[in-house]
Amino acid sequence: MTTASVDGAPRAPFTHVPDPVTRVVVRTEPSGRRDVLVIGPRTRASYHPSKHLDSCVQLRLRAGTARPLLGVPAVDLVGRAIPLGDLPSAHARRLAAGLLPLEPESVVPHLAEVLPGRLAPPDDSRAALLRRALAAMSPDPDDGRPPESVGESAHGLGVSERQLRNLFAEDVGVSPKHYARIARVRHILTRRSPAMSWAELAVSTGYYDQSHMTADFRALMGVPPASFFTGRLPAVQPCQAFGRA
Known part of the structure; x- marks a missing residue:
């Protein structure tokens, strides 16, 4: 925490x-x-x-x-x-x-x-499995390792994709696939550098290519990366404190 x-x-x-x-x-x-x-x-x-x-x-x-x-x-x-x-x-x-x-x-x-x-005593085996799954599906900023796919993660962890989806629903709230999408976009937000081209950033973050990165970023952020980083943002919306997205 x-x-x-x-x-x-x-x-x-x-x-x-x-x-x-x-x-x-x-x-x-x-x-x-x-x-x-x-x-x-x-x-x-x-x-x-x-x-x-x-x-x-x-x-x-x-x-x-x-x-x-x-x-x-x-x-x-x-x-x-x-x-x-x-x-x-x-x-x-x-x-x-x-x-x-x-x-x-x-x-x-x-x-x-x-x-x-x-807090209830943790289930150490479940917690360890979740930590490994989260790490596998997140870009690694230190060694440039791209994140694994859901299938690769499940295989490496020795569980089925269904078991992995159930684990994420219970303990994270989003599916493994959507978690990986969020992790990649957050990686772009924190690691974007003028010294790195968009194409290089896309590959290091685990995208197939720059167009794949742009489409995914737009889907989650509402604008493509170039627009976001130059301040061309969507119109602001009032906060809805007790709604469901």
């Missing part, structure tokens, strides 16, 4: 990039209103006008911890933002009740204190 904190107003507009991670967010508005949300995995980018918050603390949940902590499989959270206290798990309701009255600087210490006792 990792945490991140934001104070003050973000730059306008801001982009929510595709993200296969479930998050718990504690935010305080200028009016003093505070809420605790569960934000499910994002399958596509969205673009929004800036919104001023006095504070925002975000906890990114490691894959496989959504069900023991929140009481629901990750697939049920995809594209959704839900008040933490509305989830069925007693763990989730107690966590929400404990977080709501806290000042922002107390959120992270509180989480560090209470979360270990509220």
